[in-house]
Amino acid sequence: MPFTTRFQPNWHEKQIAARTDIESGNLRACSWSLSAPREVKDLVCSTYTSRVQSVMGDATFILFPKFPIELRRTIWHYSLSSRLIELFWDESIGVCKSSCPPPAALSVNKESREVALGCYKLCFGTSQAPAKIYFDMTVDELYLGIGNIVASSHDLLDAVSSALAPEDLSQIRHLIIDDDIFQEDDPLPSTAYQGLAVGLQSITIIDPESCGDFVSELVNIKPVERDVWLFGEDGRTRRWPDRIVQEGGEQTWEFNDEFASEGFEKLIVGPNGFRTLSRIVTQERLKEDERWAKRMDFLQKTVLWDNGCLYARDGLIEKLIDMEDLDPDKYGKLSLLVSGRSEWGLDPQLVYACQTTCVCAVGHKKKFQGPDWFPDISGVDLRALLKKVEGTGSS
Numbered sequence: 001m002p003f004t005t006r007f008q009p010n011w012h013e014k015q016i017a018a019r020t021d022i023e024s025g026n027l028r029a030c031s032w033s034l035s036a037p038r039e040v041k042d043l044v045c046s047t048y049t050s051r052v053q054s055v056m057g058d059a060t061f062i063l064f065p066k067f068p069i070e071l072r073r074t075i076w077h078y079s080l081s082s083r084l085i086e087l088f089w090d091e092s093i094g095v096c097k098s099s100c101p102p103p104a105a106l107s108v109n110k111e112s113r114e115v116a117l118g119c120y121k122l123c124f125g126t127s128q129a130p131a132k133i134y135f136d137m138t139v140d141e142l143y144l145g146i147g148n149i150v151a152s153s154h155d156l157l158d159a160v161s162s163a164l165a166p167e168d169l170s171q172i173r174h175l176i177i178d179d180d181i182f183q184e185d186d187p188l189p190s191t192a193y194q195g196l197a198v199g200l201q202s203i204t205i206i207d208p209e210s211c212g213d214f215v216s217e218l219v220n221i222k223p224v225e226r227d228v229w230l231f232g233e234d235g236r237t238r239r240w241p242d243r244i245v246q247e248g249g250e251q252t253w254e255f256n257d258e259f260a261s262e263g264f265e266k267l268i269v270g271p272n273g274f275r276t277l278s279r280i281v282t283q284e285r286l287k288e289d290e291r292w293a294k295r296m297d298f299l300q301k302t303v304l305w306d307n308g309c310l311y312a313r314d315g316l317i318e319k320l321i322d323m324e325d326l327d328p329d330k331y332g333k334l335s336l337l338v339s340g341r342s343e344w345g346l347d348p349q350l351v352y353a354c355q356t357t358c359v360c361a362v363g364h365k366k367k368f369q370g371p372d373w374f375p376d377i378s379g380v381d382l383r384a385l386l387k388k389v390e391g392t393g394s395s
Helices: 038-048 069-078 110-117 156-163 191-197 262-268 293-300 317-326 328-339 348-355 382-390
Strands: 026-030 084-090 095-098 121-123 133-135 141-144 174-178 202-207 213-220 225-231 244-247 250-256 277-282 302-304 310-312
Touching: 038 202, 038 213, 038 225, 038 277, 069 110, 084 133, 084 156, 095 133, 141 156, 293 302, 302 317, 317 328, 317 348, 317 382, 328 348, 328 382, 348 382
Parallel strands: 026 225, 084 141, 141 174, 174 202, 202 277
Antiparallel strands: 026 250, 084 095, 121 133, 213 225, 213 277, 244 250, 302 310
């Protein structure tokens, strides 16, 4: 379970009066306290909190049925913890699914089910399929992961958001999303983005790079200012490490906002912008959380290619990507060898995607479909050709 109690963050209302303008490209992070407020700690506590499990065996608390009904219902209510719902959606099927089992309280007895149904509703239906996922909008966390969403559009967040019912979209409070889902080509917020930003209270971005973990809250727009809390591996708050500026009796930290993509800003700067907590956490840090260990291990054993699919690290796809970036001359030679007598120049990575089944967790097991003009590449041995090119020097 993500949390030992119901996730009910105590959102603080503090806003900062606008000060002088700041230089373009910089944000000012205002650290008001070394001790992060409760809502920030709630957002990260599960990553660093050790779990102590009691093994009861077949023991049964036989006095529970004798409690007053009001007390029993209260206990049932507090037995409901927030859940992590990993959403799977394939545009060709149009059905939203999740591997997360329904809340146990729904199947214990009639009384527990009545209490649970007061919190959980069937959500995330589409125009092609009814809602099938039990979800508590107030406390559950929705995870949109790369390889879990299949769409013809390159903007995966916009695609899946457009498929969901507007009433579900606007009620999502806690969103977790892979950084690779965000797209920066469209500078204007779509209707789907705006709908998602209406009720959002926290958003966690999973970054495949480095190993940091910090939470920020937008508290002022002009100039742009945030409260920022950096968490060490022990879960304790650390000072933001960049340049410290003294302003009267306050300390602020200036930093370049490199993590804030256009998509990210669309979600946190909106109707509810002042109340959205944003967490940037890397895959390495999330591996410490038992809820995330398997997923993070999977992501670190795969490669994301341009078609939005994930491919297993087989030693070939990594070399192709690195060669294109680091040694374009050799990559050009490989392209000529791959093309053979074809009148078209073939991209080795495209050939790889046409020959290899993806390992996306949504389970569509797709090979990339080449364009109509694409020649027969069934006989192309990419490994042999790559080995041949690697044996030659760069021109």
